[in-house]
Each structure stands twice: as structure tokens, then as C-alpha cells.
């Protein structure tokens with residue numbers, strides 16, 4: 566072998582929220598461990614979505630950051646885009662010339678209950694009747710209402726820190742919230758795990774498709790970079806995420822559909838996929854729980870789960886909750 570080529574500059578596009586920056590730092594460390602000579606440049610990418618606090622369910626809001634990053638990648642402005650798989654809509658095809666090369670090992674997939682700093686509430690059951698719980702996720706709303714139909718669910722968006730400020734600010738924040746439900750993985754990335762009072766088991770609050778998974782995307786023709794990034798791929802995560810994503814795509818949900826999906830690999834290598842689709846208030850739902858003895862075909866498992874959910878009326882549930 567001849568001498569190594571000089572290390573290249575690598576431009577990572579990132580959202581500017583603290584969570585996105587923490588994820589970028591994490592990936593930067595992983596990349597430097599593979600090649601310490603890489604010159605990694607962080608390129609902030611904005612989208613209007615981060616500025617909004619209202620209900621974004623009808624605006625394609627979740628997909629805006631994905632689209633903004635993908636456009637910058639396509640134009641060559643950045644070399645690498647990092648996505649929370651959970652935020653990548655099921656119905657948006659990958660842009661021409663781009664490729665998802667790695668799925669990083671999945672972090673905690675569970676949702677967590679967070680209460681104001683000085684509150685004595687330890688679990689959802691401790692909240693008073695009619696308590697106000699902040700979440701803008703229709704998946705969380707439906708499942709929280711199944712657990713506690715008396716709760717008032719308040720749509721709260723924005724960076725995790727902003728939401729915590731609203732929660733802790735109480736009356737002064739003009740939004741009196743008794744609790745928030747947030748992703749454990751997001752709290753962990755921000756060093757805020759101590760704020761989680763109750764971490765919901767996956768069978769009481771089924772996670773989002775792709776929860777806890779970061780995916781790395783680059784240009785198809787950037788083969789040297791693709792080869793480097795592939796080393797960061799985690800095979801089990803890819804398999805599980807594939808089953809969940811194929812299920813999501815088969816359901817043809819809109820950008821904020823009340824869909825949950827979680828695939829786990831058993832000790833003997835089999836895959837177990839649970840999927841649920843809810844009505845907005847959680848009173849009606851479809852569910853599938855399928856097992857595959859062939860871990861090599863997660864896509865078939867996902868497609869099968871979607872078919873099962875659709876046979877139980879998932880289409881009507883998704884369309885009822887659809888934005889006007």
C-alpha cells in the first residue's frame with residue numbers, strides 16, 4: 566500500500582438545537598476515532614420548523630429539517646447529514662443521489678415523564694385528576710389518554726430546554742403544565758436523564774418507529790466517505806429499524822400520524838415487531854404483534870404488520886386523525 570492520502574475535510578450539516586448539536590458532537594467523536602486526521606466542520610442548517618410552537622401536524626413540520634438537510638447534501642454544501650430516524654417521515658422518498666449508509670446503535674427507545682423540578686410527583690398515576698401534560702406527539706397523546714383518560718394534553722413544541730423552561734416556569738410561563746412526556750434518548754443526549762421521573766415501559770407506551778436511532782446520509786458518489794461511515798453501522802439496529810420503517814411506509818401515514826412501532830431482536834435472533842395505530846383520543850386502536858424466525862427478512866415482517874393493522878381498520882384511524 567502507498568502512503569495514506571491526506572485527510573479530507575468533512576462538512577456535517579446539523580440543526581442548531583442543543584440536542585442536534587449534542588448528536589453532532591457524538592458523531593464527530595465516532596468519526597475521529599476511525600480517522601483522527603479528519604477535519605470535521607459543523608455547518609448549522611436552519612428550517613422554519615424550529616421557530617414554531619403551535620400545532621405543526623398539518624404543515625409537514627417534522628419533515629422540514631430532513632428536507633433542508635437533504636437539499637444541502639444534494640447541492641454539495643455539506644457532505645454528511647445526521648437524522649433522528651424518528652423524525653424522518655415515512656412518505657418522503659430519499660432524494661436522488663443520496664444514500665443512508667449507517668444506522669448507529671439504538672439508544673433508549675422509551676418515553677419519560679418529566680415534572681416540574683420541585684414537584685413530588687413520581688409517576689403518571691400520582692398526577693391529579695385533569696392534570697395538564699405537554700406533548701405535541703399524537704402517538705404519546707393517544708397512549709397517555711388510554712392510560713389516564715382524564716388528562717388534558719397540551720401541544721408543546723420546541724427544543725427540549727424550551728419545553729423544560731415552560732414546565733419549570735409554571736405560572737410565569739403562562740402555560741401551567743403538570744408534566745411533560747419526552748424521549749429518554751433526547752434527555753440522555755442533553756445530560757438531563759435525572760429529570761426523568763418515570764420511564765414508561767414499551768408495553769405501556771409503545772415507542773415511535775425509529776426511536777433512539779440516528780441515521781447517517783451522504784451522496785451516493787462519495788464512495789470514500791460512504792465506506793468510512795459504513796463502519797459505524799450497527800447491524801441489529803438496521804434490521805429492527807427496517808422492520809419498523811417498512812411497517813410505517815405500508816401504513817402510508819401522514820407526517821404526524823398516531824402510529825407506534827417497535828421491533829426487538831430476541832436472544833435467539835428472532836425478530837418481534839409490535840405496531841399500533843390509534844384514534845386521536847386513544848379509545849380506538851389497531852394492533853399487531855408479529856414474530857419472525859428469519860431475522861434476515863425484516864422488510865417482510867414490517868409489510869406483514871402493516872397488512873395486519875390495515876385489516877383492523879388502521880386506514881380509517883389514520884385518516885380520522887389527518888390534518889385538515
Ligand SMILES: NCc1[nH]cc(CCC(=O)O)c1CC(=O)O
Pocket residue numbers: 649650651652674746747748749750751775776777778779
Ligand atoms: N421529535 C423530536 C425528537 N426527535 C428525536 C428525539 C430524541 C430521541 C430519539 O431519537 O428517539 C426527539 C425528542 C423527543 O421526542 O422528545
